[in-house]
Amino acid sequence: MKIISILNHKGGTGKTTSTANIGAGLARLNKKTLLIDIDPQANLTEGLGLINTEKSIYDSIKDDKYKTPLPIVEISEFLHLVPSSLDLLGAELELVSRSKRESILEKLIHGININYDYIIIDCPPAMGLLTLNALVPSTTVLVPLEAEFYAYKGIDRLINIIENVQFNFNPELAIGGVFITKCNSQRILTDSIKTSVKKYFGEKLFDTSIRVNVALAEAPVSGQNIFDYSPTSNGAIDYGNLVDEILMKI
Numbered sequence: 001m002k003i004i005s006i007l008n009h010k011g012g013t014g015k016t017t018s019t020a021n022i023g024a025g026l027a028r029l030n031k032k033t034l035l036i037d038i039d040p041q042a043n044l045t046e047g048l049g050l051i052n053t054e055k056s057i058y059d060s061i062k063d064d065k066y067k068t069p070l071p072i073v074e075i076s077e078f079l080h081l082v083p084s085s086l087d088l089l090g091a092e093l094e095l096v097s098r099s100k101r102e103s104i105l106e107k108l109i110h111g112i113n114i115n116y117d118y119i120i121i122d123c124p125p126a127m128g129l130l131t132l133n134a135l136v137p138s139t140t141v142l143v144p145l146e147a148e149f150y151a152y153k154g155i156d157r158l159i160n161i162i163e164n165v166q167f168n169f170n171p172e173l174a175i176g177g178v179f180i181t182k183c184n185s186q187r188i189l190t191d192s193i194k195t196s197v198k199k200y201f202g203e204k205l206f207d208t209s210i211r212v213n214v215a216l217a218e219a220p221v222s223g224q225n226i227f228d229y230s231p232t233s234n235g236a237i238d239y240g241n242l243v244d245e246i247l248m249k250i
């Protein structure tokens with residue numbers, strides 16, 4: 001059982017798109033997969049076709065007696081989701097005085113994790129308490145990097161934070177790797193970005209990059225993953241390859 005946090009402090013780097021489609025790709029291979037949306041923006045939840053769910057992760061997080069189990073919605077036989085909602089926006093502040101406030105999600109996951117091969121957590125674009133709650137129970141961090149010059153700007157701080165979590169809360173946490181998203185078709189530009197990212201991350205850079213593909217942006221509008229929405233698209237091919245690489249390396 002692996003718990004993977006999809007993390008980048010920047011917005012728009014493809015965290016949510018990657019969570020949805022890595023999850024769908026794993027489920028397609030009959031791996032029992034649970035997606036957890038811990039971003040107050042709830043993009044993952046909405047992108048899977050769920051709007052105004054009756055219960056969200058917030059209901060479980062706010063219950064300091066831990067009597068409210070995580071709500072789990074069945075997307076398909078092998079793919080389940082813990083939905084988020086805007087209520088979660090207040091959580092960071094509401095939890096300030098809670099004891100063990102960094103391990104709330106860990107407690108909530110305990111016991112349900114045995115039902116899954118993979119749990120994938122879609123993190124918010126911030127390094128606050130919600131992200132810390134994602135990292136504490138995680139075995140692995142994956143970082144999607146948007147293909148642009150200095151994509152790794154600020155990434156050394158991100159790595160510092162991960163090391164800090166390893167040291168203080170979770171010695172099991174490993175940086176599984178980084179992968180490039182939104183790759184442009186202008187080959188020369190993309191190649192030189194890849195070269196610089198490779199220099200920085202070495203082995204940790206995945207061979208698979210995700211190309212810019214409009215189907216990836218369209219799929220969530222109809223509540224679908226890329227494999228159902230457009231199985232022959234570049235997006236489906238790229239996320240299919242990424243899933244294979246994740247299965248091999250993690």
Ligand SMILES: Nc1ncnc2c1ncn2[C@@H]1O[C@H](COP(=O)(O)OP(=O)(O)O)[C@@H](O)[C@H]1O
Binds near residue numbers: 181213218
């Ligand atoms: N490879 C891609 N090609 C085209 N659009 C993409 C791609 N990856 C993500 N997007 C779009 O870019 C925006 C930001 O992606 P998202 O996954 O929500 O990033 P994050 O969760 O890191 O903020 C979304 O509108 C999404 O549909």
Ligand SMILES: [Mg+2]
Binds near residue numbers: 015017044123
């Ligand atoms: Mg997101």
